[in-house]
Amino acid sequence: MIVQAVVALLLLFSGGLVLAAALGLWRLDDFFLRMHAPALANTLASWAVALASIVYFTATDGRPVLHQWVIVILLAITVPVTTGIVARAALFHLRRDRE
Amino acid sequence: MNLLDVAVTLTLCAYCLAMIIGLGRLLRGPRALDRVVAFDFVFTVALLGVLVLAIRYDSSTYFDAALLMALFGFLGSAALGKFLLRGEVIE
Numbered sequence: 001m002i003v004q005a006v007v008a009l010l011l012l013f014s015g016g017l018v019l020a021a022a023l024g025l026w027r028l029d030d031f032f033l034r035m036h037a038p039a040l041a042n043t044l045a046s047w048a049v050a051l052a053s054i055v056y057f058t059a060t061d062g063r064p065v066l067h068q069w070v071i072v073i074l075l076a077i078t079v080p081v082t083t084g085i086v087a088r089a090a091l092f093h094l095r096r097d098r099e
Numbered sequence: 100m101n102l103l104d105v106a107v108t109l110t111l112c113a114y115c116l117a118m119i120i121g122l123g124r125l126l127r128g129p130r131a132l133d134r135v136v137a138f139d140f141v142f143t144v145a146l147l148g149v150l151v152l153a154i155r156y157d158s159s160t161y162f163d164a165a166l167l168m169a170l171f172g173f174l175g176s177a178a179l180g181k182f183l184l185r186g187e188v189i190e
Binding site (some may be wrong): 005040092 | 157
């Protein structure tokens, strides 16, 4: 029962974070402001979902199940690369438009 | 319905709403880079949705799908960003 409560809380937390990220993506004015919003979904929300999954499957299987970390670690490696490329492209376009 | 089912349903509804908003940004986005960011966001939310479905259906087969989605989402976004940076994907 307490496992269910923990998993439910983590899932609802991640749902709220993803919704906040989507609202930020929709409402912020500038591209460089909008770039910040998806980081919420990429970091804290995915960590919360992976933690919920680990807690649930560890409690269900009766043994430690940890392979969900791989997805979070993969996201933590790849997302900064994508963000860097996109930010550099945006700066490139900004400079080209000014000239 | 127990607590977990309610939480899973609410979370999936929140993800659906977030994906619809992200798709709105994908359609509206004034420039191409806005669309790249929105695409990346929608892909990430779909990945999280697959992880939630793994809890919902109590099956660990979904993790492989989520892993592949993480890989291909990165590949797609990186290729699009690279293309917008110089006009070619591989220099």
